[in-house]
Amino acid sequence: MTDVTTASPPASSQAPAPTRDRLIRAAAELFRNKGYNGTGLAELLAAAGAPKGSLYHHFPNGKSDLALAASTWASDQMLALIDAAFAPAPSFRAGAKTVCYKLAKLFDKQGKWSGCPVSATLFAGPENNAFRQHAADLFESWIAATARHAQRLGLPQEEARAAAENFYILLQGGWQLARVRRDSDVIRALHTQMQMPPQKTD
């Protein structure tokens, strides 16, 4: 599995610094709603209740380091959601339906304008290879986690991988449509568009 944890707060090896966590959570929330470039440093520090010095103490490169850490943190929530939905599921399709329902609920809770926490943070930032590669790693980790569940639930390896990628694409595209329509039902219904097994017509 792609390692998505390198930029996230240490989970158990040491006591997490509350300021660092507050910075990450505030950044994830702000970037998701206003984008990387739309979020000012002063606004970020105010939301985290953190002095400027502590930002650079924890994130030497400031906002761009924080973007990597915040998107990893948000991605970890997505991985947890994927696992929680698929772990008790009787089939891949049933687990996928639960993912859709959980995401739709999250969408409603977040006020119907939030973007994908990874793309809103890393795509909206400066074009650089660190951001692009990190976004690629995080997305691949969602696809890999989904594919593992698909395989565990009976799909052959290649089909599991294709179904996971198709599901990721539907979630990303569906989230955008839900966002402009302010309608979480778009997300709730995405599992009905899943293609299993993939057609090989190309």
Next chain:
Amino acid sequence: MTDVTTASPPASSQAPAPTRDRLIRAAAELFRNKGYNGTGLAELLAAAGAPKGSLYHHFPNGKSDLALAASTWASDQMLALIDAAFAPAPSFRAGAKTVCYKLAKLFDKQGKWSGCPVSATLFAGPENNAFRQHAADLFESWIAATARHAQRLGLPQEEARAAAENFYILLQGGWQLARVRRDSDVIRALHTQMQMPPQKTD
């Protein structure tokens, strides 16, 4: 059909003002690559070769008016691409495949980092209802145009609508994956994931 042309340059009723067109094209290009908030006014004027006064002459509210016009202009290109792909197609699936190939070619030409010109412009901007509604109208116009072709090519009305929406979602989600992977083949293969007819399992 949703009218997507109100904010675009007049096509034939009068001679278009070159400065206005240059501003729109430069804005569409910059917003797509750097996002709304990532694009500075000075950079925009320099790219368009336009003085500041002409920006406010053509777009009284400045950058936000320009965002609406630029996303409309870019959306019109997408509508033209949809029509060009489907018009000669023997089937909806064949037309959709051509859309994927044309978009993949565009993706390669644009340097593999460009975002969707509508979402990169209107989602990355300030949260306001004008931007959200405009994005909704533009996306709906793509779906409506696709659905008309689907119906003309033999799909019943409801299936045509569902197939068009599914295709839109695949294109949006697939473009994001192609972007992080820098791989236009993701887009080229999207038509193989189309679901026709839609399953009603919900």
